[in-house]
Amino acid sequence: MSLALERDRAAGPGRHERPAWMEKPHPLTQVGKAVTIAVTIALVVIPFWVVTATSLAPDQQVIDNGGWALWPDSFTFEAYExxxxxxxxxxxxxxxxxxxxxxxxxxxxxxxxxxxxxxxxxxxxxxxxxxxxxxxxxxxxxxxxxxxxxxxxxxxxxxxxxxxxxxxxxxxxxxxxxxxxxxxxxxxxxxxxxxxxxxxxxxxxxxxxxxxxxxxxxxxxxxxxxxxxxxxxxxxxxxxxxxxxxxxxxxxxxxxxxxxxxxxxxxxxxxxxxxxxxxxxxxxxxxxxxxxxxxxxxxxxxxxxxxxx
Known part of the structure; x- marks a missing residue:
């Protein structure tokens, strides 16, 4: 391992530099990627959760909320039954x-x-x-x-x-x-x-x-x-x-x-x-x-x- 490190040092200072296409992204770019991923996950998970919660909610709660339920007052499998x-x-x-x-x-x-x-x-x-x-x-x-x-x-x-x-x-x-x-x-x-x-x-x-x-x-x-x-x-x-x-x-x-x-x-x-x-x-x-x-x-x-x- 030490011999490999010595050969790398002898090769010059640019030996360990990352290629241009592998440069570390800017912090703003990382934040933008994180926000994009979070928004995409939310757009997928939230509608599915609303559908699942509505199917598990009591009938009266769904009717009172206009046909939807974000969180069931009490979980029931009556609809599936x-x-x-x-x-x-x-x-x-x-x-x-x-x-x-x-x-x-x-x-x-x-x-x-x-x-x-x-x-x-x-x-x-x-x-x-x-x-x-x-x-x-x-x-x-x-x-x-x-x-x-x-x-x-x-x-x-x-x-x-x-x-x-x-x-x-x-x-x-x-x-x-x-x-x-x-x-x-x-x-x-x-x-x-x-x-x-x-x-x-x-x-x-x-x-x-x-x-x-x-x-x-x-x-x-x-x-x-x-x-x-x-x-x-x-x-x-x-x-x-x-x-x-x-x-x-x-x-x-x-x-x-x-x-x-x-x-x-x-x-x-x-x-x-x-x-x-x-x-x-x-x-x-x-x-x-x-x-x-x-x-x-x-x-x-x-x-x-x-x-x-």
């Missing part, structure tokens, strides 16, 4: 969970297999298929062509219409393909010398090294399936088949009344604002719970795939 009592929201939540889980798994399988095939050199038809993928990425199909294709395939009023049209995303495919291309070619050659097939190479070598990109792309697919509401409106005529986001859109934005289907009289639930906010929290919470576990993979998964592609 009502919307999860076996009615419209419960059914929509199960639909969203099923479509999200099945769709994400199916999309990951198809994306990984197609990306691996396109990443390997010498694949027959690899370049034309890649050009078609890029063409769909640059020129996505419109609503009317997509609707006509789904209708001609007999997928309307089925849950397949929520999965198959978006089974493979071109951007995610390009990212995964770029990541696979970044894996050293020596590993593929070693697997071939050991007699491993392409399928075994994929499962024993490529996938264990690609956990980051698979986690990121899986989150992209899951968020897309979970937040999608338009396809249900377009392809599903039966409202009982709608996912949570479609039900939430109709209830929160359009003021559609939810009825307590657990009640034999089908009476309208009181204090609808608490119900609206509870549905919003229910539609947002699953992604918020999953995201922190995948966040650490974002830089490695997305940047590596994007740079290599």
């Amino acid at each position: 009502k919307i999860l009592s076996g009615g419209v929201v419960t059914r929509a939540l199960l639909v969203s969970l099923g479509v999200t889980v099945f769709g994400t798994l199916a999309s990951l399988v198809c994306t990984v297999f197609l990306a691996y095939a396109l990443a390997r050199p010498g694949v027959v038809g690899g370049k034309p298929v890649m050009l078609m993928v890029l063409f769909t990425f640059l020129f996505p199909p419109g609503i009317i062509p997509s609707f006509l294709v789904v209708q001609s395939l007999g997928l309307r009023n089925t849950y397949w219409a929520l999965v198959l049209p978006v089974l493979v995303n071109a951007f995610n495919l390009v990212v995964v393909r770029g990541f696979f291309q970044g894996i050293p070619e020596e590993l593929y050659e070693a697997a071939r010398l050991d007699g491993a097939s392409e399928l075994r190479t994929l499962f024993t070598i490529v996938l264990p090294l690609s956990k980051a990109v698979i986690a990121v792309v899986g989150l992209f697919y899951a968020v897309g399936y979970w937040n999608d509401f338009f396809r249900a409106v377009l392809y599903l005529d039966d409202a009982s088949m709608w996912p949570l986001q479609t039900v939430m859109r109709g209830y929160v934005n359009q003021g559609t009344s939810l009825t307590d289907t657990a009640s034999t009289e089908g009476t309208v639930i009181s204090a609808p604002q608490t119900l609206r906010m509870a549905v919003v929290v229910l539609g947002t919470l699953p992604i918020l719970c999953v995201y922190p576990f995948v966040q650490r993979y974002f830089a490695k998964g997305v940047l590596t795939g994007a740079v290599k592609s």
